Amino acid sequence: MNRGWRALVIGCGWISRQVHLPYLAGLRATGGLRSLYVADTAPERAARAARDFDAEMYTGPLEGAGADLVLVATPPADHATLTLRALAAGARVIVEKPLALTVEDAASVLAAAHRHGGGVYPLYTMRHRPEAALIRQVLAQRMGPAYEIRASWLRHDGVPATQGGTEPGVLWDLGSHLVDLALWLPDWCGATGTARAEHQHSAAAAIGDPRAGWQRQEPADQVVSAPKWHGVRAEATLDPGRRLHVEASWAAPGIRRDRSRIDIVGEQATLTWRTVLGWSPDRRTVCGPTLWITDADGRKQVLLHDQPRDPHVEYTAQLDAAFAALTSGDAAGSLETAYASTALLHAMRTSLDTAAPAPFDTRN
Incomplete structure (x- = not known):
């Protein structure tokens, strides 16, 4: 794992508080991440998450965060758009399921992952x-x-x-x-x-x-x-x-x-x-x-x-797998299966x- 990664979690709702933020805060505490930022359309949710998990709030555009890793945990309608923006900004992406709500959006994510050379790991927990x-x-x-x-x-x-x-x-x-x-x-x-x-x-x-x-x-x-x-x-x-x-x-x-x-x-x-x-x-x-x-x-x-x-x-096993795949550059297979299920x-x-x-x- 690249210990210099800056991680940004977009979406501080229930699943982030139960799974993603405890996991990432644990990684940062043991040196597995350099820093942890949180963002949400509701400032009070972001502030609470920042306080509870000793993270920093981020309020600017995704592209300005300088994140090496973006974890997308918003409602599904935003998954594809935020993933595409994160890839264009040079970040690796972990995205909650479903990858997208249309086959066209899933195809765009697949193409962008190949084009930018960045990894996308969709979280199909089961x-x-x-x-x-x-x-x-x-x-x-x-x-x-x-x-x-x-x-x-x-x-x-x-x-x-x-x-x-x-x-x-x-x-x-x-x-x-x-x-x-x-x-x-x-x-x-x-x-x-x-x-x-x-x-x-x-x-x-x-x-x-x-x-x-x-x-x-x-x-x-x-x-x-x-x-x-x-x-x-x-x-x-x-x-x-x-x-x-x-x-x-x-x-x-x-x-x-x-x-x-x-x-x-x-x-x-x-x-x-x-x-x-x-x-x-x-x-x-x-x-x-x-x-x-x-x-x-x-x-x-x-x-x-x-x-x-x-x-x-x-839920812990999937995040372990996501970090392993994104670190090794071997996330393509998981993304292709997510594309198939979206279709x-x-x-x-x-x-x-x-x-x-x-x-x-x-x-x-």
Whole structure:
């Protein structure tokens, strides 16, 4: 790691305070960074973050910060624009998911990273779950080619507590993790096909306060418009002959606990990952087994019984990986996968808007 880096965090909201700022402040304290700056469109948030993490406020344009590393943790609508500006200013970039909200913006980031020679590391956290490495190993050694994936993430009550979090919709929030895993785990990037999506779980039917309990400490004076829909269901056909099914909800009716599941069907066996993703308190009580494989004869073998109870495990691992990749100049693969997932999600989003199938091309 380059100990002379000046780091600038743009966006001092919940995820920065939980993950990014503690991590970066720890690095600076041990000599891993030269300095740490924070910026936010709300000066009071930036001031609080600067005080709590012994950082310096920065109030000027990004281009004048002289930052070697920019961490973008703003609402998703700003991710691509800020990443492009940081690259043009000569900085390396760590950007929260999703990389962008359109395939065109994702392509611009990919091209700019190549043009400026700077690295961009998108934070798709679930790739860094300990189970993910084991799944990739099993897929390579025991499954045969995968031809179908079913992925779901259903929350009991987990609507983001900020306007910036709700505006992109559940597809870009939870769905971006599921689509990224579905492409990354079996290496389904570089595909073309068509996608279809439809809204699920009308917010009008919600009972009580659906906001994520772990985010209810957001400022009480912040007005957050309720999303019209809490859920989405989507599917995609990837040439040649592979299928992906995705279901995601912030507040799914009829469930008492948050749950996530991914089934990967291969020629020789089916792998099942049953878990709880993200910051849900249900992670602390979910029962095993969490990962198993079922062969063609129906025989089941448990591969992993327990899952990590603390979400900081994967969030710390992803920042370790981001710094390693940006230091070594080896961030291109992660960025290309993020481009692929953005292309597929854009097609799903287009189908939601048009009620018709939408084509996609994840090649770059």
